[in-house]
Amino acid sequence: MSRPTKNSPERGDARTRLLEAARDVIRKKGFAATSVDDLCQSAGVTKGAFFHHFKTKDSLGVAAANYWAETTSAFFASAPYHEPDDPLDRILAYLDFRKAIIDGETFEYTCLVGTMTQEVHDSAPAIRDACSDSIFGHAATLEADIQAAQEQRCINVDWSAESLARHTQAVLQGGFILAKAAGDPNLARESVDHLIRYFRQIFNVADTASQKEYAKPKET
Amino acid sequence: MSRPTKNSPERGDARTRLLEAARDVIRKKGFAATSVDDLCQSAGVTKGAFFHHFKTKDSLGVAAANYWAETTSAFFASAPYHEPDDPLDRILAYLDFRKAIIDGETFEYTCLVGTMTQEVHDSAPAIRDACSDSIFGHAATLEADIQAAQEQRCINVDWSAESLARHTQAVLQGGFILAKAAGDPNLARESVDHLIRYFRQIFNVADTASQKEYAKPKET
DNA sequence: GACAGCATACCGACCGTATAGTATGTATAT
DNA sequence: ATATACATACTATACGGTCGGTATGCTGTC
Numbered sequence: 001m002s003r004p005t006k007n008s009p010e011r012g013d014a015r016t017r018l019l020e021a022a023r024d025v026i027r028k029k030g031f032a033a034t035s036v037d038d039l040c041q042s043a044g045v046t047k048g049a050f051f052h053h054f055k056t057k058d059s060l061g062v063a064a065a066n067y068w069a070e071t072t073s074a075f076f077a078s079a080p081y082h083e084p085d086d087p088l089d090r091i092l093a094y095l096d097f098r099k100a101i102i103d104g105e106t107f108e109y110t111c112l113v114g115t116m117t118q119e120v121h122d123s124a125p126a127i128r129d130a131c132s133d134s135i136f137g138h139a140a141t142l143e144a145d146i147q148a149a150q151e152q153r154c155i156n157v158d159w160s161a162e163s164l165a166r167h168t169q170a171v172l173q174g175g176f177i178l179a180k181a182a183g184d185p186n187l188a189r190e191s192v193d194h195l196i197r198y199f200r201q202i203f204n205v206a207d208t209a210s211q212k213e214y215a216k217p218k219e220t
Numbered sequence: 221m222s223r224p225t226k227n228s229p230e231r232g233d234a235r236t237r238l239l240e241a242a243r244d245v246i247r248k249k250g251f252a253a254t255s256v257d258d259l260c261q262s263a264g265v266t267k268g269a270f271f272h273h274f275k276t277k278d279s280l281g282v283a284a285a286n287y288w289a290e291t292t293s294a295f296f297a298s299a300p301y302h303e304p305d306d307p308l309d310r311i312l313a314y315l316d317f318r319k320a321i322i323d324g325e326t327f328e329y330t331c332l333v334g335t336m337t338q339e340v341h342d343s344a345p346a347i348r349d350a351c352s353d354s355i356f357g358h359a360a361t362l363e364a365d366i367q368a369a370q371e372q373r374c375i376n377v378d379w380s381a382e383s384l385a386r387h388t389q390a391v392l393q394g395g396f397i398l399a400k401a402a403g404d405p406n407l408a409r410e411s412v413d414h415l416i417r418y419f420r421q422i423f424n425v426a427d428t429a430s431q432k433e434y435a436k437p438k439e440t
Numbered sequence: 441g442a443c444a445g446c447a448t449a450c451c452g453a454c455c456g457t458a459t460a461g462t463a464t465g466t467a468t469a470t
Numbered sequence: 471a472t473a474t475a476c477a478t479a480c481t482a483t484a485c486g487g488t489c490g491g492t493a494t495g496c497t498g499t500c
Contacts, residue, residue, distance in 0.1 A: 174394025
């Protein structure tokens with residue numbers, strides 16, 4: 001909150017501070033409800049700094065989506081879920097990891113680009129496209145492992161690795177909405193649990209505490 | 221777009237027209253980006269009418285969420301997916317139905333209360349609660365059938381009917397986000413397909429074109 | 441190594457407009 | 471006559487964006 005003075009060490013990173021402020025404030029209040037002044041105050045910079053770095057509020061939106069894409073890419077690339085040798089194990093580790101990082105305040109675990117997409121998909125194509133790139137770019141990082149696991153373990157599948165990768169993101173995004181509605185991150189984790197169960201089912205891998213037993217359908 | 225005159229037959233339904241305008245415009249532009257004037261213009265009424273029926277813009281938001289809850293409840297209650305005798309068949313018919321109504325322009329098939337939840341969850345508790353009631357109220361209509369199907373066909377389950385009902389809504393909401401991001405309703409339908417496959421798996425029911433064959437896991 | 445010249449980074453007052461909300465008046469139904 | 475259902479004109483403010491200015495650092499020249 002301390003404003004950088006003329007010769008403060010923070011000089012030079014107003015842009016980054018604004019992008020970080022955007023990341024957090026927009027996740028709390030949404031894009032349209034977040035004013036330029038909100039962002040400046042939260043970043044501890046002035047309006048002059050804002051419009052020095054960003055031509056318009058919308059261009060800040062694009063930059064924020066790209067910043068999100070970059071930082072989350074790096075974050076996931078260095079995450080430990082890539083360690084297992086088996087591709088399916090990597091996928092399950094990914095899902096466990098996604099579940100583990102759903103914690104704290106809503107704005108800390110929800111997805112900036114998912115939030116912005118909802119608001120601007122029809123009115124700000126530039127922002128929407130940047131958000132779209134981030135979402136589908138991340139989904140694409142899962143495809144190779146899904147494809148490998150599919151080839152290794154499944155026959156006669158009627159789904160593509162691409163669609164399943166996208167589905168994982170849909171489940172996460174939807175879980176965030178329910179979590180916001182109820183004010184409870186457990187609802188997002190709960191959906192990831194169902195998704196994990198789906199993966200175990202379609203890849204035919206037993207859970208530690210499995211539900212592999214079935215009752216014979218009774219006639220009603 | 222035609223404004224009702226003093227003695228036009230539309231007199232008396234400004235409130236409904238505003239709620240319908242809210243339903244459509246907010247799904248396009250989002251709540252914050254939708255101005256009161258936008259709504260008045262779209263409904264063909266004046267500001268006086270707006271603030272006669274709604275104390276504030278936020279109270280319109282609450283009313284719109286409640287209107288959505290009422291109209292969608294009636295819509296789903298009279299839908300044909302309740303016909304099958306078997307509870308699991310009813311659930312699968314529900315999911316087919318949800319898939320079938322994902323069509324046309326984005327604002328025609330997406331969920332008003334999901335959209336609003338994203339925006340206002342932190343800043344307008346009254347709206348969020350109304351949205352929350354709509355989402356979880358609808359999810360609750362699925363619980364009895366899920367519970368019945370579970371008791372009929374599953375043993376040793378580690379999931380509750382309640383959580384699975386919520387998960388269906390999460391998948392739908394998430395599918396809408398991806399559809400908005402890509403501008404393509406197919407992405408929402410695709411996620412429903414995965415959800416249907418999940419239901420078939422956990423309830424152990426064969427698909428017409430099944431993927432019940434599995435390859436023996438190869439060593440990598 | 442001092443200094444001119446220049447670009448970048450930022451400041452903060454200001455502007456025009458859009459926005460939520462109000463005040464007051466009027467037509468219609470009961 | 472009174473309440474309801476609007477219509478119209480108006481207000482205060484918040485908002486995105488502009489503009490002239492200043493501080494800081496870099497670069498080449500002598």
